[in-house]
Amino acid sequence: MAQKLVLVVDDEESVRQFLYDVLTDANYRVETAVDGRECLEKLMKLKPDVLVTDIRMPEKDGFSLLEQVKSSGLNTPVILMTAFGTTEVAIRAMKLGAFDYIVKPFDLDEFLNLVQRAAAQTETVAAFRPEDQAAEPGAVNIIGNSPAMQAVYKDIGRVADSNATVLIQGESGTGKELVARAIHYNSSRRNKPFIKINCANLPDSLLESELFGYEKGAFTGASSSKVGKFELAHEGTIFFDEIGEISLATQAKLLRAIQEKEFDRVGGTATIKVDVRILAATNRKLKQSVMEGGFREDLFFRLNVVNIVIPPLRERKEDIPLLVAHFLSKYNKEFNRQVKGFSEEATKMLMSYDWPGNVRELENVVERAVIMARGSVIVPEDIELAGEEKKQTFMPGNPGEQNLPLKQIVADVERQAILRALEENNWCRTTAARALGINRRSLYAKMKELGIE
Numbered sequence: 001m002a003q004k005l006v007l008v009v010d011d012e013e014s015v016r017q018f019l020y021d022v023l024t025d026a027n028y029r030v031e032t033a034v035d036g037r038e039c040l041e042k043l044m045k046l047k048p049d050v051l052v053t054d055i056r057m058p059e060k061d062g063f064s065l066l067e068q069v070k071s072s073g074l075n076t077p078v079i080l081m082t083a084f085g086t087t088e089v090a091i092r093a094m095k096l097g098a099f100d101y102i103v104k105p106f107d108l109d110e111f112l113n114l115v116q117r118a119a120a121q122t123e124t125v126a127a128f129r130p131e132d133q134a135a136e137p138g139a140v141n142i143i144g145n146s147p148a149m150q151a152v153y154k155d156i157g158r159v160a161d162s163n164a165t166v167l168i169q170g171e172s173g174t175g176k177e178l179v180a181r182a183i184h185y186n187s188s189r190r191n192k193p194f195i196k197i198n199c200a201n202l203p204d205s206l207l208e209s210e211l212f213g214y215e216k217g218a219f220t221g222a223s224s225s226k227v228g229k230f231e232l233a234h235e236g237t238i239f240f241d242e243i244g245e246i247s248l249a250t251q252a253k254l255l256r257a258i259q260e261k262e263f264d265r266v267g268g269t270a271t272i273k274v275d276v277r278i279l280a281a282t283n284r285k286l287k288q289s290v291m292e293g294g295f296r297e298d299l300f301f302r303l304n305v306v307n308i309v310i311p312p313l314r315e316r317k318e319d320i321p322l323l324v325a326h327f328l329s330k331y332n333k334e335f336n337r338q339v340k341g342f343s344e345e346a347t348k349m350l351m352s353y354d355w356p357g358n359v360r361e362l363e364n365v366v367e368r369a370v371i372m373a374r375g376s377v378i379v380p381e382d383i384e385l386a387g388e389e390k391k392q393t394f395m396p397g398n399p400g401e402q403n404l405p406l407k408q409i410v411a412d413v414e415r416q417a418i419l420r421a422l423e424e425n426n427w428c429r430t431t432a433a434r435a436l437g438i439n440r441r442s443l444y445a446k447m448k449e450l451g452i453e
Contacts, residue, residue, distance in 0.1 A: 004119040005029045005046060009039040009053035009065065010081070019052065026112050028119075036060025040068060048076060050118045055082040055089065055101075066096050077118040081106075087142045087153055091186055094157025103150070142178050143326050143359075144319035148311040152179065155308045160186035165258070167303045168281040170310030173360030176281035177241060179308060184237040189277060192236030195229050200242040207250055209266045212257070218267025230263060230274050237277045243303070244284035244295060255299045278303070313355040313362060320350055323359060327366035339370050342378045343423040353385050361386070377423040415450045418443070422452075 006028045008019045016032045023030045031046060033039040035057055043051065051069065055062035062080050069078055077099035082089055084103075093101040099118045102111060142149070159166055160183050168176045177196065184194045202210055209218075213228030229238060246254065257263040262273045280303050289295035313320070324342065332339055342350070346369075355361055365385065369378045421432040433443040446452075 003027060003029045004049040005031065006050045006052060006115060006119070007031045007033065007039065007042060007046065007048040009033045009036070009051070009057070009062075011035055011054065011057045015054070022108060022112070023115065026115075028115070036065050039065060043069065043074070043076070044072070047074065050099075050115055051076050051078045052115065053078065053080060055080050055093075056084075063092065063096060066093075066098055070097050079114055079118055086145070087182070090150055090153030091157040091160070091182065094154045095160055095186060100154070103145070142175060142182060143323050144316060145322065146311075146316040146319045148316045149319060152308060152310060155306075156182050156186065159183060159306050159308075161188055163277050165278045165303055165305045166280070166308060167286070167306070168279065168308050168310065169286075170281075170283065171312050171358055172283045173358030174310040174312060175359055176283075176310060177239070179310060180237075180239045180279045180281060183279060184239075184277075187237070187277070189236050193233050194237050194239065195233040196239045196241060197229055198241045200245040204247045204250055207246060208253060211250075211254065212263045212265050213268075214266035215268040218265070222267070225265070228263075228265065230257060230276060231272065233276045234274045235276075237279060240278070240280040242282055242284075243280040244282040244286055244289055248294075248296065251296045251299050255296065255302060258299075258302055313358045317351055320362065321347070323362055324350065324366055327363050328370065331367050331370040335370060337370055337373070338376060339373050339378060340376045340426065342369075343380070345380050346378050346383055349380055349383055349385070357386070377426070379420060379423055411450060414446060415452065418446060418450065418452060 006023050008016055008023070008030060009032070010016050010019070011034060013034075016034070020030050020032055031042055031048065033042055036059060039051075039053065040060075042048075051065075053062045053065050062082075066078050066080065069076055078097075080093050080098050080101035081104055082101060090101065100114055102114060142153070156179065166180075166183060168179050170176050180196075181194065184190065197207075197210065199207065209226070209228065211228050211230055213226050213231060214222055216222055216225045253263070257274075258278055261275065262271050264271055286295055286300050286304070290297045290300050324347075328339060328341065331337070350362070350365075357364070365383060368384060369382045373379075373382045417436065418432070421435045422429070425431040425435060429443055429447075430440055433440045436443065438446075
């Protein structure tokens with residue numbers, strides 16, 4: 001079998017040489033290019049099996065290269081490399097038709113596996129349509145660079161510009177609505193309505209009229225006609241949050257509206273046709289509900305055309321620092337506070353907790369900590385986690401501490417006071433000493449005496 005040809009594009013010579021050596025050792029033929037212009041020349045001449053390109057390059061970046069590859073009609077799969085694995089980069093890469101993208105520094109086995117799969121690809125990658133535009137600024141606000149979230153971003157990018165129905169699954173508080181909004185704002189329907197319906201908050205008697213509207217006189221109190229959510233979402237997107245909560249009777253009517261793209265208002269006789277995209281979310285296991293008879297199988301299959309599963313926070317703890325920084329900035333502005341961050345011990349508390357309430361719970365914890373913080377740095381005493389006993393600041397006379405020697409009690413109190421002052425002043429000994437009402441030399445002596453490094 002002939003060797004596969006890989007074209008590597010990067011403006012850094014060390015990166016080009018490194019990837020050249022790695023791919024050559026893996027039995028690929030390798031060509032390199034220093035920029036987008038040289039790449040295009042070699043691309044049309046050599047027609048490589050795989051193109052591996054950096055995103056950030058002078059003159060012509062990786063996204064521009066990807067667009068030109070797609071518009072040229074070449075079927076060459078493109079792998080993008082980036083040191084910045086943000087939500088926008090991930091979604092844009094997949095939306096433009098990249099085979100995949102990989103975040104630097106990457107695992108070599110993962111990289112070679114990706115190249116191998118790309119080289120074996122025979123199907124045409126979906127072409128980019130020039131009328132597509134980037135998402136509206138601020139429309140996507142999903143935080144996280146973990147591999148689990150990168151997979152979610154790729155799914156969003158692949159499905160966004162289709163009209164496919166998407167079922168978004170995940171535990172409560174994982175951010176299912178954010179994913180739904182990301183799909184909408186990265187689709188061709190971005191300038192049309194995004195209508196959300198929380199199925200858990202509406203009794204079944206009201207849900208049907210909310211969905212389909214009603215005619216005047218349809219029931220007691222219907223003094224005028226009302227347009228339903230399906231009509232309001234015409235040419236846009238309708239998002240059913242907690243869709244597993246609706247009754248079997250309403251499920252049947254919803255199935256018809258999704259399948260036939262038409263419905264009747266409550267009390268009406270005229271059939272109304274609509275063009276809407278359906279997104280649905282649930283924290284239930286719908287397959288199990290189908291088996292138990294609580295959810296229609298035909299509706300489940302109609303909703304589950306594309307399935308996106310959002311990982312719980314405990315499975316992507318590496319995203320916690322990013323999320324904390326985001327929420328800290330948000331609530332500093334909201335409450336006009338100047339909290340600088342979390343102490344090392346406070347951060348360890350956040351990283352070791354399992355977060356049953358997921359991102360929503362983390363946001364609530366950060367919000368409360370910002371409000372309750374007694375200094376510029378959040379310490380463990382400012383944090384309250386569900387199901388965990390709140391740590392009490394040690395003071396002489398606490399129950400159970402009566403038998404300690406007086407010298408030990410005083411030392412413990414001094415140690416806590418010094419640590420808090422240091423943490424609140426970013427470990428600047430001069431300002432910490434000033435806050436404690438002592439000079440810097442006395443603070444040094446106390447820190448040495450108490451074993452504070």
